[in-house]
Every structure is written in C-alpha cells, then in structure tokens.
Amino acid sequence: MDLILQGFKFIQGLGPAVMMPIIIFLLGVCLKAGIGKSIRSGLTVGVGFIGLNLVIGLMSSNLGPAAQQMIEKYGLTLSVIDVGWPAAAAIAFASTVGTLIIPVCLLVNIAMLLTNTTQTVDVDIWDYWHFAFTGALTAILTGSQLIGMAAAILNMVIVMVIADYTAPGLEKHNGLAGISLPHGFSTAYVPIAWIVNKVIDQIPVVRDINIDLDQIQRKFGVFGEPILVGTVLGIIIGAVAGYEIGGVLTLGITLGGVLVLIPKMAAMLMEGLLPISDAASTFIETKFQNRGKIYIGLDSAVGIGHPITLAVSLILVPLTVFLAVVLPGNKVLPFADLAVIPFMFVLIIPMVGGNGFRALITGIITIASGLLISTNLAPMMTEAAINAHFKMPEGAMAISSICDGANPLTWIIVRLNDFGMIGLGALLVVAAGLAVMNRNRIIKEAKMLHSETTVE
Structure with a gap:
C-alpha cells in the first residue's frame, strides 16, 4: 500500500503538463484511436498546457505586483493572508484525504460512468486537489478522516453533474466541443450565476442590458478587439496601482497580449483533444x-x-481589493489568487449567455461572498497548513485563499458538517438526487439521439 501511495504522490508531483499527455495517450489507445494519433494528441495537449501555463504565469506575474502596489498605496491592513492556489493545493494533497484522493476519485468516476450518472471522463487528475481540500477541512472540523473522505467524494459527485450540465453551453459559447470542466472551483459558481440570471430576467430594462464583445467589435472595429480591451484595462489597473508611465504602458501591453494568446493556446490544446473526443464518441455509439x-x-x-x-476578470481585480477594504466582516487580504479570478467565470459566461453585464454583476456577488467565505474558513485552512508543515508567510497569523478558500460549494459542504450526521446525510441526499436526475437526463438524451440516428 505504501508503494502504491508513493506512486500516486509521484504522479501528483508531475503536474498537468506531464500527466495530461500520458493520460491522453493511454485513453487514445484504449479507445482505438491509433498509436500515432494518440501520441500526437497527447503531445499536442501537453504543449497546449505548457503554453496556457506560460501565458497565465505572465498574467499572474504582472497582476500580482500591481495588486501588491494597490495594497501598499492604500495602506490595507487585513489579518488573513491570501496565499494562493498553489499553497492550497499543496496543503490539500499533504492531508490524509489528499494522500488517497487520486485512486478514490478514479474509482468514483468509473462507478458514475458505469451507473450512467455522468457523461464525463475526468482525466484532470491533478485537479482532484479541490476535492481533497474540501475533505481536509471537513476532517479538521469533524475530527474524522472517514467523514472527510466522504465529503470529498460527495463534492466530486456534485461537480461531475454540474460539469455535464454546463458542457453544451461551454461548446456554444467557448467552442469547446466534447469537453466538460469538472473543476471544483469553477463549477461552484454555476448555481449563483443561474440564480442571478433568473433574477435579472424579472427586472424590466435591466434584463435588456447586454455587453457582448463580439457585437462591440463589429460596431467599433479595432477598438472593440480583445487586444485593445486588454490593453486599456491593463493601463487602468496600472494607473490605479500608482505605476509610473512606463509601468502603466508595460502592464497594458502585457494584458492585451494575454487576451490574444490565451485563446490561441486553448485552441492548440483543443486540436490535440479532438481525435480522442471523436474516438470516445465512436466507441460509446x-x-x-x-x-x-x-x-x-x-x-x-x-x-x-x-x-x-x-475582460470582466480584469475589471474585478481592483474591485476585489476595494471590496476587501469596505466589506463588513472581511479579514482577508486578497493578493496571490487575484490571477485566478478568470477561473471563476469560465462557467459563469455560458450560464449568462455570454452577457458581460450579467457576468459582472455575478462576479461582484461572488467576490463579495467569497471574501466572507474565505474569512470564515481561514481558521480551518490555517490548521490544515500547520498539519501539512506549510511555511507560514512572515507575520501571518492566519491564511486563506480565493481558490478554494472562497469556494461556496466547499463552504456549504464543510459547514453542513456542523450539524453532525444530519448534515452529512443531507449532503448525501442532495448528491444522490443530482446523480439520479443526471442519469434520467442522460438516458433521455441517449434515446433521442438513437431515434434521430434511426430516422436518418
């Protein structure tokens, strides 16, 4: 068992850029896509991830100092430090739940596929840390590693259902055909976006407001293109941070480049996935x-x-710092995870039909609630960090993060366990109910597809 666990820890340490090509290759071979196609697909996906990570790193390395400058300029003094998602992931994987999370989640995914309660083959193994994070905090709250693992499993079940539900919108608005995003952070904001969208639909005049960059680009030409939008937003962030003119312009050009390069890297990754996606569809049919x-x-x-x-994410960077100061009850100083704000919106955008106005409203609500959630979970995350022998930032008494410390789904799952077995039972009923609903939807969809194929 120790040898097996060491093997999974080795896999965890490889990171997605190495793991994904291997997983995609093995998946392609199993689906009979051919050795050559599988190798090419795996390597292309790996290169795509490297490109994405480089561009996201470029964004992080430029937004981080700008955020720090804002904090120093406006004299922000909040007691809980945002240590960022890499620290949160390391803390999660270092927990007892995190040690077992990969084999357990693989078994859960297989069981859900066999019972037809999901349509997603979750090859994003490294991001199982989101489920481990929920489990680790639950274990601290309850004093039980078994309950912690149960919370992590139920978290995954809920996320898998949401991933299935949002996949068609992801294809329509993002062009990601045959892809779902069972990401523990991004999926958590889908219910909030759904509620906000429904509420706005009931408000006259407001429901007609739409910020659509495609329409803006058609109307204003080059002035509506992502490269110019990113550059302008970068200049605004640099100015708010108090940069000199050179720094302002550099940040503007950099963020303009980010808005252009990220879609190109994602397109390359999709190029690698298409043969595997097609092979999976053929195999299932x-x-x-x-x-x-x-x-x-x-x-x-x-x-x-x-x-x-x-665009909405860049607008929310200075807004997040502002909300951290004025929001009653908040103790979190946002910093390291400001660059993960775009991950909040990946599934919010399909839920609001690509409407930038609704995305912005949803974003303000999620950021404000997220700061309060991260404040509430900070004591447990700090204890988890101490248990994992995480080196605390100098002078920090408590730590948290925007990802996953501000995750509303994580917070609900953890806090339900305040009610003991009743809370865990309620969570089990919700997860099981969603899984059954998803199964019914999948079977209905399959019958419709089968009947259409028969008619043709």
Whole structure:
C-alpha cells in the first residue's frame, strides 16, 4: 500500500503538463484511436498546457505586483493572508484525504460512468486537489478522516453533474466541443450565476442590458478587439496601482497580449483533444446505446480564453481589493489568487449567455461572498497548513485563499458538517438526487439521439 501511495504522490508531483499527455495517450489507445494519433494528441495537449501555463504565469506575474502596489498605496491592513492556489493545493494533497484522493476519485468516476450518472471522463487528475481540500477541512472540523473522505467524494459527485450540465453551453459559447470542466472551483459558481440570471430576467430594462464583445467589435472595429480591451484595462489597473508611465504602458501591453494568446493556446490544446473526443464518441455509439454523449473532463484553464471572461476578470481585480477594504466582516487580504479570478467565470459566461453585464454583476456577488467565505474558513485552512508543515508567510497569523478558500460549494459542504450526521446525510441526499436526475437526463438524451440516428 505504501508503494502504491508513493506512486500516486509521484504522479501528483508531475503536474498537468506531464500527466495530461500520458493520460491522453493511454485513453487514445484504449479507445482505438491509433498509436500515432494518440501520441500526437497527447503531445499536442501537453504543449497546449505548457503554453496556457506560460501565458497565465505572465498574467499572474504582472497582476500580482500591481495588486501588491494597490495594497501598499492604500495602506490595507487585513489579518488573513491570501496565499494562493498553489499553497492550497499543496496543503490539500499533504492531508490524509489528499494522500488517497487520486485512486478514490478514479474509482468514483468509473462507478458514475458505469451507473450512467455522468457523461464525463475526468482525466484532470491533478485537479482532484479541490476535492481533497474540501475533505481536509471537513476532517479538521469533524475530527474524522472517514467523514472527510466522504465529503470529498460527495463534492466530486456534485461537480461531475454540474460539469455535464454546463458542457453544451461551454461548446456554444467557448467552442469547446466534447469537453466538460469538472473543476471544483469553477463549477461552484454555476448555481449563483443561474440564480442571478433568473433574477435579472424579472427586472424590466435591466434584463435588456447586454455587453457582448463580439457585437462591440463589429460596431467599433479595432477598438472593440480583445487586444485593445486588454490593453486599456491593463493601463487602468496600472494607473490605479500608482505605476509610473512606463509601468502603466508595460502592464497594458502585457494584458492585451494575454487576451490574444490565451485563446490561441486553448485552441492548440483543443486540436490535440479532438481525435480522442471523436474516438470516445465512436466507441460509446458502438458499445452502448444508453450512454448519450461522452465528454472529456479537463482543467478550466482551457476555457478562460473567452474575451468576456478575461475582460470582466480584469475589471474585478481592483474591485476585489476595494471590496476587501469596505466589506463588513472581511479579514482577508486578497493578493496571490487575484490571477485566478478568470477561473471563476469560465462557467459563469455560458450560464449568462455570454452577457458581460450579467457576468459582472455575478462576479461582484461572488467576490463579495467569497471574501466572507474565505474569512470564515481561514481558521480551518490555517490548521490544515500547520498539519501539512506549510511555511507560514512572515507575520501571518492566519491564511486563506480565493481558490478554494472562497469556494461556496466547499463552504456549504464543510459547514453542513456542523450539524453532525444530519448534515452529512443531507449532503448525501442532495448528491444522490443530482446523480439520479443526471442519469434520467442522460438516458433521455441517449434515446433521442438513437431515434434521430434511426430516422436518418
């Protein structure tokens, strides 16, 4: 068992850029896509991830100092430090739940596929840390590693259902055919976006407001293109941060480049996935008639290239710092995770039909609630960090993060366990109910597809 666990820890340490090509290759071979196609697909996906990580790193390395400058300029003094998602992931994987999370989640995914309660083959193994994070905090709250693992499993079940539900919108608005995003952070904001969208639909005049970059680009030409939108937003952020003119212009050009390069890297990644996606569809159609469409589950980084996602995210960077100061009850100083704000919007955008105005309203609500959630979860995350021998930032008494410390789904799952077995039972009922509803939807969809094929 120790040898097996060490093997999974080795896999965790490889990171997605190495793991994904291997997984895609093995998946392609299993689906009979051919050795050559599988190798090319795996390597192309790996290169796509490297490109995405480089551009996202470029964005992070430029937004981070700008955020720090804002914090220093306006004298922000908040007691909980945002240490960022890499620290949160390391803390999650270092927990007892995190040690077992990969084999357990693989078994859960297989069980859901066999019972027809999901359409997603979740190959995004590295991002299982989101489920481990929920489990680790639950274990601290309850004092039980078993309950912690149960919370992590139920978290995954809920996320898989949401990933299936949002996949068609992801294809329509992001052009990601055959892809779903079972990402523990991004999926958590889907219910909020759904509610906000429904509420706005009931408000006259407001419901007619739409910010669509495609329409803006058609109307204003070059002035509506993502490269110019990113540049202008970068200049505004640099000015708010108090940069000198050179720094302002550099940040503007950099963020303009980010808005152009991220979609291109995502397109390359999709190029590698298409043969595998096609092979998966052919395999399912041949072997099963009640399975419906099968999606390849990936990291939500592949979806952040939508221009509205990036534009709204850049607007929210200075707004997040402002909200941190004025929001009653908040103790979190946002910093390291400001660059993950686009990941919040990957699935919000399809839910609001690509409407930038509704995305912005949803974003303000999610950021404000997220700061309060991260404040509430900070004591447990700090304890988890201490248990994992995480080196605390100098002078920090408590830590948290925007990802996943501000995750509303994580917060609900953890806090339900305040009610003991009643809370865990309620969570089990919700997860099971969603899984059954998803199964009914999948079977209905499969029958419709089968009947259409028969007619043709």
